[in-house]
Amino acid sequence: MTVNLTLIVLMAAFFAAGIYLLLERSLTRVLLGLILLGNGANILMLAMSGGGGTSPLYVAGTPTEDYTDSLPQALILTAIVITFAVTAFMLGIIYRSWVLGREDDVQDDPEDRRVADQSSYDWEDDADVVAETSEFFDDDDADPTVRRGSTARDGAATLDVGAARGEHDPAPRTRRPGDPR
Amino acid sequence: MIAADLAPLAIVLPFLGAAVTFLLIRHSRAQRAVSISTLTVTLIIEVLMLLAAPSTGTHAVRLGGWEPPFGIVLVVDQFSALMLVVSSAISLAVLIYAAGQGMADGDEDGPVSIFHPTYLILVAGVSNAFLTGDLFNLYVGFEILLTASYVLMTLGGTAPRIRAGVTYVVVSVVSSMLFLISIAMIYGATGTVNMADLAVKLETVDPATQLVLHLMLLVAFGIKAAVFPLSFWLPDSYPTAPAPVTAVFAGLLTKVGVYAMVRVETLLFPGDRINSLLMIVALLTMVVGILGALAQSDIKRLLSFTLVSHIGYMVFGLAISSRIGLGAAVYYVAHHITVQTSLFLVTGLIERRGGTANVDRLGGLAKLSPLLGILFFLPAMNLAGIPPFSGFLGKLGLIQAGVELGTPLAYALVAGGVLTSLLTLLVMARVWNRAFWRSPDDAEDPDPILLASKADGSSVGTSRHVTGEDTGRFAGKDPVTLLPRTMTGPTIGLVALGLGLMVLAGPLFALSDDAAQEMLDRTPYIEAVLGPGADG
Numbered sequence: 193m194t195v196n197l198t199l200i201v202l203m204a205a206f207f208a209a210g211i212y213l214l215l216e217r218s219l220t221r222v223l224l225g226l227i228l229l230g231n232g233a234n235i236l237m238l239a240m241s242g243g244g245g246t247s248p249l250y251v252a253g254t255p256t257e258d259y260t261d262s263l264p265q266a267l268i269l270t271a272i273v274i275t276f277a278v279t280a281f282m283l284g285i286i287y288r289s290w291v292l293g294r295e296d297d298v299q300d301d302p303e304d305r306r307v308a309d310q311s312s313y314d315w316e317d318d319a320d321v322v323a324e325t326s327e328f329f330d331d332d333d334a335d336p337t338v339r340r341g342s343t344a345r346d347g348a349a350t351l352d353v354g355a356a357r358g359e360h361d362p363a364p365r366t367r368r369p370g371d372p373r
Numbered sequence: 374m375i376a377a378d379l380a381p382l383a384i385v386l387p388f389l390g391a392a393v394t395f396l397l398i399r400h401s402r403a404q405r406a407v408s409i410s411t412l413t414v415t416l417i418i419e420v421l422m423l424l425a426a427p428s429t430g431t432h433a434v435r436l437g438g439w440e441p442p443f444g445i446v447l448v449v450d451q452f453s454a455l456m457l458v459v460s461s462a463i464s465l466a467v468l469i470y471a472a473g474q475g476m477a478d479g480d481e482d483g484p485v486s487i488f489h490p491t492y493l494i495l496v497a498g499v500s501n502a503f504l505t506g507d508l509f510n511l512y513v514g515f516e517i518l519l520t521a522s523y524v525l526m527t528l529g530g531t532a533p534r535i536r537a538g539v540t541y542v543v544v545s546v547v548s549s550m551l552f553l554i555s556i557a558m559i560y561g562a563t564g565t566v567n568m569a570d571l572a573v574k575l576e577t578v579d580p581a582t583q584l585v586l587h588l589m590l591l592v593a594f595g596i597k598a599a600v601f602p603l604s605f606w607l608p609d610s611y612p613t614a615p616a617p618v619t620a621v622f623a624g625l626l627t628k629v630g631v632y633a634m635v636r637v638e639t640l641l642f643p644g645d646r647i648n649s650l651l652m653i654v655a656l657l658t659m660v661v662g663i664l665g666a667l668a669q670s671d672i673k674r675l676l677s678f679t680l681v682s683h684i685g686y687m688v689f690g691l692a693i694s695s696r697i698g699l700g701a702a703v704y705y706v707a708h709h710i711t712v713q714t715s716l717f718l719v720t721g722l723i724e725r726r727g728g729t730a731n732v733d734r735l736g737g738l739a740k741l742s743p744l745l746g747i748l749f750f751l752p753a754m755n756l757a758g759i760p761p762f763s764g765f766l767g768k769l770g771l772i773q774a775g776v777e778l779g780t781p782l783a784y785a786l787v788a789g790g791v792l793t794s795l796l797t798l799l800v801m802a803r804v805w806n807r808a809f810w811r812s813p814d815d816a817e818d819p820d821p822i823l824l825a826s827k828a829d830g831s832s833v834g835t836s837r838h839v840t841g842e843d844t845g846r847f848a849g850k851d852p853v854t855l856l857p858r859t860m861t862g863p864t865i866g867l868v869a870l871g872l873g874l875m876v877l878a879g880p881l882f883a884l885s886d887d888a889a890q891e892m893l894d895r896t897p898y899i900e901a902v903l904g905p906g907a908d909g
Contacts, residue, residue, distance in 0.1 A: 214543070214547070219539060222543055226543065226546050226547075226550075229546075229547070229550045230550060230553075233550055233553045233554050233557060236554060236557045236558070237553075237556075237557040237560070239557075239561075240557045240558065240560050240561030241560075263560075263566075264557075264560060267509055267556070267560075267566075270509070270513065271553055274513075274516045274520075274549075277520060278516075278520065278523075278542070278546055281520070281523055281524075281542070282542060282546075285527060285535055285538055285539055285542065286539075288527075288530050288535050289535050289536075289539065292530075292531075292532045292535060293532060298539060298540070299536040299539075301536070301537075301609050302533075303612070303671060303674060304609065307668050307669060307670070307674075310670075
């Protein structure tokens with residue numbers, strides 16, 4: 193199979209420029225990069241169809257090798273239509289992004305940032321286990337006044353958990369965990 | 374006339390339905406009726422095809438009467454029939470759920486009117502990808518489902534969805550470009566895009582060229598299937614979409630990628646040339662994915678990470694590529710589509726009931742709504758692989774295959790699989806402990822509806838009980854049913870289907886095993902398309 197060198201060089205240039213643009217943060221440039229990549233792929237397919245020839249209409253007596261291969265052209269046509277639709281959609285998204293936030297940049301995921309920022313300590317999973325979790329008390333080794341005070345409320349266990357919580361998390365939370373910054 | 378000849382209907386019917394729902398864009402009731410009945414009929418046809426598949430074997434339908442390898446063929450074998458049935462079943466359930474959500478919120482029109490046609494086009498694209506026997510047609514099928522998914526992902530056009538949509542669209546287009554480039558190179562090397570023809574002709578290509586083509590295709594499909602290290606985009610983009618959309622994406626889209634990988638590995642490039650590479654990739658996907666899930670507090674993001682992690686199990690089975698490994702992978706795909714979708718649907722219900730999907734802000738749901746508790750608990754345990762659920766059976770099959778192979782890498786995979794299963798259990802237990810078991814008092818900054826219904830002391834089903842306060846999430850003045858039957862119904866149905874996979878595990882495992890044998894033999898597929906004696 194012979195390959196057209198011009199097409200290959202052109203394809204390489206398209207791919208190089210396309211990938212360079214794709215790595216930009218501006219959405220318009222990313223879109224241009226995608227268009228270049230799509231066209232590069234189409235050129236590659238054209239190069240893979242082998243050399244040129246007569247149009248693939250049946251004429252009696254023409255040897256089969258003389259016809260050009262029409263299948264890759266059909267494939268390219270399909271691919272062009274698909275790239276066209278995706279480009280139109282991308283333009284819509286970019287415009288919407290501009291209307292919403294005057295932004296043409298790729299945005300970071302706020303939830304990603306939040307997860308990355310959060311402390312590795314979690315009071316519910318990692319808090320020290322409270323030593324006394326029983327609601328029943330042994331009369332011998334506890335001070336009766338404290339006991340009366342605690343049973344009057346929720347029981348010693350909840351009080352202790354509250355204390356442990358206050359110790360590790362002294363400031364009340366002002367920011368909702370789900371809120372974006 | 375045999376059932377497999379009905380295969381084109383699985384693609385054409387949803388397309389027709391999409392056209393009709395487009396015409397009915399101002400009549401949401403009629404739209405709902407058309408789209409639900411279309412999918413029901415499609416599902417019935419596909420069930421007929423699946424029931425007939427074991428007796429007819431692999432069957433090819435020539436579109437337009439063109440002889441292969443020139444025309445496009447649709448190929449029905451047990452694997453594709455099984456995938457079709459599972460995918461249509463969950464699509465139908467999600468459609469009813471989405472329609473129910475629209476009805477319960479009382480929005481008769483609005484951005485949702487575009488939902489039905491787009492959704493049906495998505496289903497058509499998925500069916501096309503499962504059925505086609507032509508590599509370029511597979512590309513077209515992928516593009517149909519991806520373009521529909523771009524629209525669904527950015528439904529409503531809010532800022533977070535546009536942000537997520539950009540990532541998703543760019544990554545998907547790049548993977549499609551890689552696929553297109555691979556097709557061009559494969560055509561250059563062999564002069565055909567028919568998959569059966571390729572299976573014969575690729576064997577004569579120089580091994581080094583073969584390896585390049587093979588890896589190019591795997592990278593393209595690996596991005597779609599979200600295999601580590603190509604999985605970064607998924608947890609970024611899935612969670613922001615509406616709950617039903619995320620559910621169907623999580624169930625179907627990555628599995629179409631896995632399906633394509635299975636076809637590439639078994640039909641186009643058989644042999645164990647890159648199996649060690651696949652094993653390492655599978656191990657990393659499982660472990661890295663589940664470690665990501667451990668760090669999340671948003672249930673939707675957490676489930677997206679478990680989704681990535683469990684794709685690793687399917688690649689595991691594919692990498693072992695013995696009959697039992699491949700069979701277990703086929704079974705696991707069917708199991709995982711069902712379970713992952715039901716978990717996302719339940720998360721949508723949790724979000725509706727509790728006002729948020731962030732576990733830090735939830736609490737006491739088990740007491741407020743025991744039904745929700747059961748609906749979450751069953752698929753969660755199923756996903757973690759607790760016996761006797763279907764997840765356990767699938768993992769057991771994979772582990773058997775790994776031990777049978779017996780290489781150090783296979784044992785590492787087995788260990789990684791067990792570890793991932795345990796970590797999944799841990800992740801699910803954390804969600805359970807926080808959202809369901811603890812008291813709502815312990816939740817940080819809970820939603821008013823969660824607290825108000827608790828103060829009431831009764832289990833309330835509507836947002837009416839919070840009138841006088843700012844209920845925020847529900848725009849209208851009218852009370853809104855928090856857990857309508859039209860939304861819980863399909864969820865219950867899917868959870869039941871997940872349990873059905875456990876009850877029917879015997880026949881289903883036999884089917885997967887047969888499907889694996891068929892794929893490993895390759896001859897049935899090639900002869901069905903090209904005629905007897907073509908292999909060789």
